[in-house]
Amino acid sequence: MTIKRETLRKDFPILDRKVNEEPLLYLDNAATLQTPNQVLKKITEFYQKSHANVHRGVYTLAQEATQAYEQVREQVAAFIHAANAHEIVYTRSTTESLNLVASSFGELVVQEGDEILLTIMEHHSNLIPWQQLAKRKKAILKYVPLTVDQTLDVHAFKQQLTEKTKIVALAQTSNVLGVTNPVKKLVELAHQQHAYVVVDAAQTVAHHALDVQDLNVDFLAFSGHKMGAPTGIGVLYGKSELLKAMPPIQFGGEMIENVTKTTATWQPAPWKFEAGTPNIGGVIGLGAAIDYLNHLEMSWIAATEKKLMMHLLPELQKIEGLTIYGPQTVERHEGIVTFNLAHIHPHDVATGLDMLGVEVRAGHHCAQPLMAALGVESTVRASLSFYNSIAEMDRFVYALKMVKEFFNHESE
Amino acid sequence: MTIKRETLRKDFPILDRKVNEEPLLYLDNAATLQTPNQVLKKITEFYQKSHANVHRGVYTLAQEATQAYEQVREQVAAFIHAANAHEIVYTRSTTESLNLVASSFGELVVQEGDEILLTIMEHHSNLIPWQQLAKRKKAILKYVPLTVDQTLDVHAFKQQLTEKTKIVALAQTSNVLGVTNPVKKLVELAHQQHAYVVVDAAQTVAHHALDVQDLNVDFLAFSGHKMGAPTGIGVLYGKSELLKAMPPIQFGGEMIENVTKTTATWQPAPWKFEAGTPNIGGVIGLGAAIDYLNHLEMSWIAATEKKLMMHLLPELQKIEGLTIYGPQTVERHEGIVTFNLAHIHPHDVATGLDMLGVEVRAGHHCAQPLMAALGVESTVRASLSFYNSIAEMDRFVYALKMVKEFFNHESE
Amino acid sequence: MSLNKLNLLYRAVVLDHAQHPHHKGEISQVTQKVTLHNPSCGDDIQVFICVAQNQISEISFEGQGCTISQASASMMTDVLQGNSVSQALSQCEAFFALTMGKAIAENQKEALGDAAVLGSLAEFPMRIKCATLAWHAAKMALEGTLK
């Protein structure tokens, strides 16, 4: 793999396209990261050279495919510092990973009257699975609120943790506020109450090095498509002994050990959770994406994104009538800044920016309870990545001012 | 898309590779079909030009991606003659499709004492989900046996259908016997008893044109990777009113309409079943694969494969000590022939063939109850596709004879 | 950079309706009311109608939303007020067709009044939901009067 930091934009041909006759300025990286050529090439090569179904054939081609598929598991384990590759379960996405934990592990450990502790900043994917579990089990769902500076209220977290808390589910990084929560400390507190901690790292994995053993999380979920891999591949990390205890929730194909007409036994974890033909090409792409990020180095990525945010945030803060949600300091914004312009609806802002080639997200960002807590229906979100530039930040700010003027002027 | 039937092997570069220093002869097409360049190219182009998350942004790029994603739904609907694109749910695979029906619809309609009717030739993916459902519900699982000529016993099917039968689940084409079941007739019989019919079309979709309305099936499942699309994308077809009644089983992301801290409502079908970021690239690939098959024409594919089987089956029948499972007539073998050589274990046969570049499957083919019914532990399976040639059939037969000689000679 | 295309969508009349919406607020006599939600932005629109003898004697709306949805709701109340239920229903259908980029008859277009300018929405497919929300609510309310 050849990557040069100086010319890495060339790895992403989409960044050269035009949108509404303007050069694309992609600032919806939190929704999905663009996919580098190296990843696409690796996938194409796989299909052109070694494609076969995995875990099923004794022949050479099947062996090559299986080996490639299992080697990426080792790579993922190394990338997040898991103790063992068998702690890595392949899923479709963060959403599926979290649903798997809720349906299998949650179903196992949560009883009537138990408590599940969430934060108010959760993405729907780390909220509805628990809400539905709580409903089925007659368990109690609790939400940790925000402090006045719109970060997680750690003091309230401590207070809401009780011996009845069975599961704590929280985002490592909020996809709206951009803040990263002190996971290690929160895990320590939760473990003191014998609660299990499920971490949604969807917005962290492409931005900071992760160490699941250091964090001591019980489960951690993320998506390949947010780190340069294709869509359709996600990961659930789980501690060995927990995965071992969990029943599978999908059945068929190679997750099975032995079947009679009336009974069936399963393979050990992680395979028992991977029913049917998995997304083999997606796994190959995930491996290539990890290679890509490793070549760039996670520390360089974090530093680069920080520089961009240091440039952007103060410029945004200067715009009159612009409200930034979450903390007001650069340090607390992990590549994401969410805001509103006074008297202009977020959808109008996004359409205006789109006309100028700038792609940002407008809406509730799959975090409606957080929107309610912030007292808004919807917001505009810009999220950046290592391939964005300082010049792009300037262009974004300029475009935003034009849009503001357009709506304010026209409506005078 | 440019495809020439005469030169279509060029669309599959993997067919030019070597295995154990011999040219690859890929005969495990039932496990996964190879992926044509046109599909890979389309996917790469999508990522290089229009990649964005779907259903989430108001901006142009998101709109393009969403439109492409939804257009393939129309294409799939047309391909299987569904009445409406909203009857097409994207899943990971056949296995996930069948699990979805069992967990959502099955959970809804099956009560204690009800009966679920399967056939003994089901793939584990259309067996274990129902077995586990029956266990949860205290329902009764029944299996339609084989006739003496090892095809489905339609007479027994009629007898086993009762007014207690809530669900009939059956493979359209057996992945071991290669026989295609008379689905239309079986559906008629089942509907007379007010049972719902779930059809596993994994082994049919790439070989014959499908018409779900003519068959009048209630649900039908298949995998993209068995029809030239990449791995990680599958389809569940379901009649509108049935999908409407079914609760989702994964939660989060854009399947949600409205969320409060304690409640949530869902989008209509099919979106309520597509939680989280879907396999967008996989969907694009599925569309390209359908284009590819349509260009070749399904009738041409069926005729081509029939010609190959007409050449192959009699040659195999001439080999002394070779037992073919399933019917002995070419007409009943849908591209699949499963056999054993006397006194040689299937694994040894497969390893021998592999040394000669011939890739076949050995094992139980995820159909252990069928193996038990056939009275074997495992078998060898060769499965062909439209890109295989008559010359390859000859080479396969020759290789098989060499392997037979090797083991027979050496063990004298 | 240019905002020309934006001008197309947000013509003066649209911005004006959004800033100074007509018939906003609940009317005193309501025979039907329907609330609809736009899940992509979280906005709600409520439509109130008073129908007597198959005639819309009064119509109004309430709720928050973007420029497009506010303007569209305001224009709609202008267009539908005073019409018969069946006439209003066919106007709703004409509006849906227009925003989807389908050709509609010139007299149908005229009957849509100010709202016809939203025809340019066909070029902004992600915003169609915003524009049609109020019309869908009105349609449901009107259909309710037929039962």
Added chain:
Amino acid sequence: MSLNKLNLLYRAVVLDHAQHPHHKGEISQVTQKVTLHNPSCGDDIQVFICVAQNQISEISFEGQGCTISQASASMMTDVLQGNSVSQALSQCEAFFALTMGKAIAENQKEALGDAAVLGSLAEFPMRIKCATLAWHAAKMALEGTLK
């Protein structure tokens, strides 16, 4: 086409063991027995041992399987019979290492007797399960005697 590589795997000694397996069938005195299943082909292997004073006085196997698994089981019984439990356990480990393509000491290799020819399995990774099934069963049985 050539079957040279196949010759490598299926040497005469392997085919011979498979055709005429040693110590096949249940022994009269069994202190431990373990059945293992190979899910990929559906084959079962059962290993019987009789251990007295930490010594394997007798060992045998039963069950169906491919050439590799039958030969490997047969070779294993030859190799382990008469050895101490700890010696046998370390022979199992040496065998696992060998089939995985890891380097093992020359004296360890010698101690594996006929079974050492299965070292070529490292080139046939999909068949390692076949070869090691009996050894895993033996290992579990032996560990059972330590409890």
